[in-house]
Amino acid sequence: MLSGPGRCIKNVTLSHNLTTTFSFITYEVKNRIATVTLNRPEKRNALNGAMVAELQQAFKQAGDDDAVKVILLTGAGDAFCAGADLEYLQQLQQNTFDENLADSKALMQLMQQIYHHDKIVIALVQGHAIAGGCGLVTLCDLSYAVPEALLGYTEVKIGFIPALVSVFLVRKTGEGRARELLLTGKLVSADKAQAYGLINEVVPKAEITDYVNKIAAGLCEEAAANSLKVTKQLIGMVLDKPLDEALEQAARLNAQTREHAECRRGIQAFLNKEKLAW
The missing domain is CATH 3.90.226.10 (2-enoyl-CoA Hydratase; Chain A, domain 1)
Structure with missing residues (x-):
């Protein structure tokens, strides 16, 4: 609501x-x-x-x-x-x-x-x-x-x-x-x-x-469920990949997350100075 x-x-x-x-x-x-x-x-x-x-x-x-x-x-x-x-x-x-x-x-x-x-x-x-x-x-x-x-x-x-x-x-x-x-x-x-x-x-x-x-x-x-999930993936990924490869994957996850409905809703609430309860 x-x-x-x-x-x-x-x-x-x-x-x-x-x-x-x-x-x-x-x-x-x-x-x-x-x-x-x-x-x-x-x-x-x-x-x-x-x-x-x-x-x-x-x-x-x-x-x-x-x-x-x-x-x-x-x-x-x-x-x-x-x-x-x-x-x-x-x-x-x-x-x-x-x-x-x-x-x-x-x-x-x-x-x-x-x-x-x-x-x-x-x-x-x-x-x-x-x-x-x-x-x-x-x-x-x-x-x-x-x-x-x-x-x-x-x-x-x-x-x-x-x-x-x-x-x-x-x-x-x-x-x-x-x-x-x-x-x-x-x-x-x-x-x-x-x-x-x-x-x-x-x-x-x-x-x-x-x-x-x-x-x-x-x-x-x-916290948004998708943000928690992807952040957990990022943390687990860091030690598995060379630095450049990890950064490339992080950039892709960043771009994907920006398209997620939770991210759109969160940014809208932030811009409107509204408190969001997930």
């Missing part, structure tokens, strides 16, 4: 609340925010093949839903995610190489799905995030943790390797920090994780849910 100068223009969309039932996670859509919750608190939200498959399904569902603008990833109980489930690790030892490769590729596909997702993904880390759990945090666009949370990649301590997450961690923190975290396998405090660039902010436990939901709501209300 258009309004006079100084008043708000709203891009009216069909808003809905939706809850979908899974076995190892929960999925809920409310006020354009899809909340994906790792829901094995008795197992410290440890990952197994079934949970990875459900996460893939949930992120696809959020991507296909025009009423979803932001995805919030969190955990139930005291831990965000303790990494791989012990029974799952035992099963992997019985697998053939081809079975382990297929399993690894399933996790790889989930990581690619989160990292390249069209929607902004925010991690609310309400407890420890270890190994694969810390890997999930690494993939998110924005991450917020409670002061009590410990984060780290402990794979080398059990003779394993943080193979897939290393690709993303080097991008996020730089080679030096990635070497320190991955080679030592040490757990670091939330404050140190923030200093390393692994998370964005440390927020008290009593405040973090409201704080992160306000950030998510702000993205929903104050």
